[in-house]
Amino acid sequence: MTAKVDISFTLNGHLKKVSVPIDMSALTMLRDMLGMTGTKLACGEGECGACTILVDGVSLNSCLMYAAECDGRTVLTIEGLRTAAGLDPMQKAFVEKGAIQCGYCMPGMIMQAKYLADTKGKMTHEELQRGLEGNVCRCTGYKKVFDAVAAVVGVTE
Amino acid sequence: MEPIAKKSLIGQRVPKPDAPDKATGRTTYINDMVLPKMLYGKILHAGRPHALIKNIDVSAAKALPGVHAVLTAADVPEMFFGVGRDNRPLKGGKVRCVRDEVAAVAAESEELCDEALRLIKVEYEDLPAVFDPAEGAKEGAPLIHDNKPGNRSLAYQFKHGDVAAAEASSDVVIDSVFNVHYVTHCCMGTSCVIADFDCDGKLTIYSQTQYPYNFKMDLAPALGIHPGDIRVIQPPVGGAFGSKLDVYPFEPVCALLAQAARRPVKLTFSREEEFINAPTRQPVRIHMRTGAKKDGTLTFRKVDCLLNNGAYTSWGPTVPFVMMRTFSSHFRVPNVDIDCRAIYTNNPYAGSFRGYGNVQATYATSIHADMMAEKLGMDLLTFSLKNAQKSGEVTPQGARLNECVFAECLQKAADVTDFTAKHARYAAERNKPGRIKRGIGMASSIHNAGGAKIHKSDGCGTMIKLDDYARATVITGASEIGQGIDAVICQVVAEELGIPMSDITIVNNDSAIAPWDVGVHASRTTFIAGNAAQRAARKAREQMLNAASKRANMPADALDLREGWVVHDSDGTPVLKIDKLLREMHFSREPELVMVSEYYEPPSEPENKEHVGDMSAAYSHAVHVAEVEVDTETGEIRIVKFTSVQDVGRVINEMGLEAQLEGGIVMGIGYALSEELKIVNGQVRNPSFRDYKVLTAPEIPPMELHFIESHSSTGPMGAKGIAELPTIVPAPAIANAVYNAIGIRFFDPPMTPEKVARAIWERDSKLAAAE
Known part of the structure; x- marks a missing residue:
């Protein structure tokens, strides 16, 4: 059984508290744990950019980032760009x-x-x-x- | 009410209706789907090219908690499927290529699947293998399939006229061998399938297929079930480009796992698996001999093609169907003799890929045109115009070139690029000092643009219903895989019915609902599904105008449908709102609903046994001009400008058309310059985007697109199919430009920096030695 770590972070403006395996990628957490399937898995090794998210305003490949690294940070995914006012x-x-x-x-x-x-x-x-x-x-x-x-x-x- | 003027949607710039959901992450692709009670599946691939399976032990995998099914060939009936009926979902006895599916598991997570696969012990005894088709054809070569003597797979011949006599009467003959390489589709969404059986043994399969109806027919034999018991649901897909035009083993394997586990099973390839196990483009060795008279008239083409079949037969080895068309009809070729054969090897195998053989064939024909023009001392434009067919000509294989604007395309391409003057200037500057050399190259081709009757039917069914609020639902057989048929159908239907495009819903993703269609291939969908949609819409329109005619007391042909209103056709005076008309029709004493259907079958014919037949309802041409800079030290090729002139029949969605052409051209440039699936001794050596180089944003040249509208008499609103020519023509245009720059021909794409630098170095070394 992989060890888990409790983290909290802001996802698209909402505070999230989750317990994630230490070796889980941010992409897997977003897609499989949080149901945010807008962010795509296409290579899983940082070569294609389909999983790009913004973390504290900086773009990165979420497949190369550990979920645990989201702790205390502000994460924006494609779902978070659209607001009540409509599309970004x-x-x-x-x-x-x-x-x-x-x-x-x-x-x-x-x-x-x-x-x-x-x-x-x-x-x-x-x-x-x-x-x-x-x-x-x-x-x-x-x-x-x-x-x-x-x-x-x-x-x- | 003000009069409503007649406005046309045709030729407008229309965003894809599904784009907002895709731009916001709302779209659930098949790769994103999770069904209740769903398990995950994984396949154990052989990883070796040719070996006997001595023993498989799955006991440890079966004992792993969370594993619901483990299958090998011993667990399933021995069913054969595929274009050559030579493939099986799971292989027993021996493996014939690295892809071979030896075992499969279904478990509660992908991680558990991986763990279970690691517990499966397979004992192999390696066999001598063969990877080169020329070696495979030799006597005594390792036999890949017991029932395929000489490793012979498919073979095609076409002869027309007298090639020997034509050669004897030719003033110039050129002879070259081209080796066109392995590339792969690189769909951004990797291969994925979800299978689910009900209690009656009926299968629902969520598939990326781009040919849902034949998919049922082709999947059934792999499972031993009736095609009628298969329902195909097509969720949104991350690209296809021809790679989903056949059934591949992972699909029946997933279904077999679902059957065994009595639960839905989802099977998804990793990117590495995708590079190794998804189909490729068909590689071909093309030996071509071309003759011409002094005045530039082409006299003959003699072509010998050897295809590496790989271990099994998917659509790849059938590409001679299209290659022969190009050899016999790209330019007026009075005498042709074509011989193509595919030989089994222990390599992975090819499927269909955008351009379907024409990418390969045009590389040869367009480079030979450039070589021939040079040898004759003519400029390429003059040579090309001399041999370009005119409207009404019939090719040796029976293609009737109606509305043919090949010459106009050539002239336009040369005019807008200043081709002839630049070509002469760059050739003259070639041997002057300087590290960077500039060149310009032109290439052209012909392709079917009105479907392709390779099956008994090339048709498409469409149903349209209108509700009480004048909202239309179009139920069409045509699949949407990103290419944009959704926008085209909305435009065509809205144009006929006078309702906004936003009031149209398209239903086209369920084989239990939508009627027959052959699939997204052969540049056929706008032409075939567009015709079907237009005809269905015209039936609905006629019904509505007849009803309005009774109510307005005016002849139906004096009325029109515009912007939600029935209006006077002459001056646009509004008479009645369309939704009101529909309610009145529905709730009257003689009630009627508007619900119509149409089945459109294009006026084309399958080829006969001699490969003659007018197999498409339209044909079109494209001419590409590439202007390049070659760095003679590093071998890098930079495209300075790329120009495309294409006969599109008529522009329907200008933005969608541009998008298809731009995407196709970039795929063609990648084929020319950087993409190559390196298969060495049957193993894929570069299964990642790191080592398989598709073009990225910095490499995109300025592109200039020109559309020639030939107004096809058979196309919807005059349109022709457009989506393959942009991928077909770039590579030889670039190769010809590189020759213009540095005087070296490349018969074996891709023209990577290493290859180009080496060729320059070898040439210069020889020159130095000679001095």
Whole structure:
């Protein structure tokens, strides 16, 4: 039996108290314990970015983070971006610019885009491309993703 | 009320209806699903290419608490399935490739499954193996299947005209061998299935399949149950790209586990399993000989293709169906002689993959066009235009090229890129000093764009009902796997019925509800399902206008449906709200509901035994131009600009169309530059995104897309199918550009930096030695 640790953290604005196995990833906790399946498992080894979440405002691969490391921190997942006022402007831009096809990578892509928008604001196209390099998408060819982020933050050539 | 002007939705930019749920994490993909009482399943794969199974001991696995079923071949009937009926869900006797499913477990968690698999002891006796099809075809080669002498799998031949005479009369002949490689789909959602049997032995299978109706037919023999006793539910999937066009062993294995455990079982691949066990694109050795007259007229193509079948036959070895079409119809080729054969080996096996053989064939035909133009001293545009078919021409295999705009596509692509002048300039600059060399390359191809009648039917059924509030439900056979048929169907139906797209619900994910469709393949869905939806909508429209005509006392053809109203067609004067009309129809003394159905079968024909037939209801062309920079020290290729010109028939959803083309082109660029599944001695050596390089955001070049609208007489609103050509044409366009830059041909993609740098170094070493 794996040892467990009690943690508490803020998930999408709500305080959560959970007891997690010490070797459980944050991704597994979110998906399997807390039912937050918006965050996707696609490689489990930090290569594709589908599991990207924001922890204290910083984007990271939740598959590489221990659940226990969430203790005392503020976690934002794709589910937390949508508020009573509706979709986040980034989510809306992804919809309206046609950036979503199968959509499996999009929760991670949108969280990374959100991180870029929050921390960098207006950026060059090259900075945008570099900023998204950890997020693999097999459907879109990324072009419509660039269009969506550009619509929110403004991107210069 | 103000008059309501006629506005069309066709050609607009329409977001996918399912995008908001996908953007917010609300969408429950199959990988996210959990059913009550559900168990998890896992498979023990052989991990060795060719071996006898001497003994399997599952006793320790069975004894593990929380394990509900452990299966080996000994526990299940010996059922064969697959395109070649040579595959079994669980292998007994011997294993033929690393993928082979030797045992499977169902348990209360995935961790328990892993633990149980570790407790299964298998004794193997390794056998001599063969990995190269040329070796596999030799006498005395290890035999993979006892009933397949010479390791022969599928074979295809097509002959037209007199190739020997054509060669004798040719002024120029070129001869090359192309080796196109293994790549894999890399769907972001890994392979996943949930199986659940009821007490009557009927199976409900939650599947990622992109062909739900044939899936039943193909799954049934693997389980020994009747296809009618299988219900296929299709939850949202994380990509498909052709990889879900067949039944693969994990699916019947999961069903067998569910049967044994009498509980629902979910089986999901890890990413590593996905790289090793999911299908690949079919690799092919293409030996092509092409002839032409001095004036540039193509005289013949003689093609010999050797396909590595791998251990079992999925759709991969059937790609000659499409390759032969390209060899015989990419340009006007009066004489062709094609011989293709697949040989079993102990490698993993290929399935279908976007482009389906045409990616492979076009690599050869488009590079040969460039080589031929150079040899003839012509520019590629002139050579291509000389051999481009015109509308009404019939290809040697019987494809009738109606609304053919190949020449327009070529001319446009050359004009917008300044192709001919740049090509000449870069070639002249090739041998000047400088580390970075620039090049421009053009490639083109033809593909079916009105379905493909490879089954007895290429049809699609559609039902439409309208409720008392003028909300429409469209029940269609067409699957949505991310490609965007949902938006297209909404547009087509809203256009006919004069209701907002947001008032349309699409139901298309349950084989017990939706009618027949062949599946998402062959660039067929907009064309076939679009036609079916339009015809069904027209029936509903006619019924509504007839009812309105009685109430308005005007002829039906003087009325139109616009923005929720019945209006005068001439000036848009509103007459009656559509929802009111529907209620009046429903609650009248002669009550009627609007609920219509349509089955659309395209006007195409299957190939005959000689592979002749007009198998698609439309064909289209694409021309791509890549402008590249090659770093002659590192071998890196940077695409400076990528231009695509494609005959799309007519634009329906401009945004969805762009998205399909951009995604397809990037997949094609990855095929050209970086993607390769490295299979060495039957083992997959790079089963991770770290070592298998798909393109990421920084590598995306500026893309310029041009649509030529040829207005197909058979397509919905004039549209043609579009989604495969963007993946088919990039690689040879890039290869031709690289040649233009550095003067080296690459017959064996991908053109990785290592390969390019080595080729430059070898060429320069030889030149230095000669001096």
